[in-house]
Amino acid sequence: MDDRRLLESRTDDIERDVARIADEFRAGFERVALIDKPAVALFGSARVTEDHPAYAAARKTAHLFAERDWAVITGGGGGVMEAANRGAKEGGGLSVGFNIELPHEQSPNEYLDIEYTFDHFYARKVCFVKPSEGFVIFPGGFGTLDEMYEALTLIQTGKVLHFPVVLVGTKHWKDMLDWVGDELLKERLISPDDVELLSLTDVPQEAVETVIACYERRCAHMPAEPVKEDAQ
Numbered sequence: 001m002d003d004r005r006l007l008e009s010r011t012d013d014i015e016r017d018v019a020r021i022a023d024e025f026r027a028g029f030e031r032v033a034l035i036d037k038p039a040v041a042l043f044g045s046a047r048v049t050e051d052h053p054a055y056a057a058a059r060k061t062a063h064l065f066a067e068r069d070w071a072v073i074t075g076g077g078g079g080v081m082e083a084a085n086r087g088a089k090e091g092g093g094l095s096v097g098f099n100i101e102l103p104h105e106q107s108p109n110e111y112l113d114i115e116y117t118f119d120h121f122y123a124r125k126v127c128f129v130k131p132s133e134g135f136v137i138f139p140g141g142f143g144t145l146d147e148m149y150e151a152l153t154l155i156q157t158g159k160v161l162h163f164p165v166v167l168v169g170t171k172h173w174k175d176m177l178d179w180v181g182d183e184l185l186k187e188r189l190i191s192p193d194d195v196e197l198l199s200l201t202d203v204p205q206e207a208v209e210t211v212i213a214c215y216e217r218r219c220a221h222m223p224a225e226p227v228k229e230d231a232q
Contacts, residue, residue: 024120028098028127031116035096039071039131040211043147044080044138054080054138057168059087061136061204066093068212073132075099075124076108076115080138085111098127125150134164134211139172152197156190164214166207167200174200 042062048054062072062084072088074081076097088095089111099108099117108115118124128135128147135151137144148167154160167173177200184190201207 021120021123024118024123025126028116028118028123029130031096031098031114032127032131034114035071035073035094035131037069037071037094038133038212038215039073039094039096040065040134040136041073041128041132041147042080042084042136042138043075043140043144044084045140045144046075046077046079046081047141048079048083048139050083052079054169054172055083057202057204058083058138059090061168061207062087062093062095063091064204064208065211066091066095068208069093070212071096071131073098073128075143076112076117078107078109080140082109082111085109089113098124100124129154129160132163133215134166136166136168136207136211139169152194155197156194161218162197162214164211165198166210167198168202168204168207170200170202 042058044054044058058080065072066088071094072084073096074084076085076099081097085095085097086109094113095111096114097108097112097116099115100121101117101119108117116127118127125147129151135147137148148165151163151165155162155165167177177198180190180198181195185192185195199210201210
């Protein structure tokens with residue numbers, strides 16, 4: 001049962017529909033539980049080819065994360081997703097793909113250690129956010145923008161702890177960031193702090209350091225686990 005069938009169906013079997021969604025969340029969470037190290041989610045277009053700059057940048061970025069013993073999570077498909085999973089494998093890291101059943105574009109790539117194919121976008125999105133300590137976003141279309149803006153909304157509203165959202169590719173993202181500053185901020189539709197939720201770079205190493213530095217700062221301020229005493 002996919003999103004379209006669910007949204008167009010009658011509400012005469014609510015328990016069945018809810019049970020199917022719950023089963024998908026459970027299966028996704030079971031895959032998330034297999035990620036035993038800090039993780040970062042990398043997003044970008046499924047349509048770019050290996051000779052595209054975004055492919056090379058995603059592959060390099062994922063490779064650098066893997067060398068730092070981080071897991072790399074993607075949507076599990078082609079293009080930027082394939083590049084990131086490929087880079088993670090080449091760097092000796094854990095490569096994760098949370099795919100989705102679509103009529104086109106989204107066959108699983110060959111570089112996955114952990115994978116799951118969702119029927120529903122919302123369950124998939126939760127499983128991107130749940131294990132991730134940051135999002136790194138490469139050029140992409142509507143799906144990539146959807147992931148970016150949803151992450152920003154969750155951070156802005158305090159639904160998740162603040163984690164970095166790093167955009168890679170100045171040429172691609174600059175006009176959008178100018179619009180955010182010139183229109184949204186000027187019209188007071190967002191606050192100055194909201195603008196600071198995004199960072200921009202062309203350098204894979206900078207993207208990696210931005211995410212890892214934030215993670216290490218937060219971990220440094222987390223309370224220590226209580227020491228369990230042996231039973232007497």
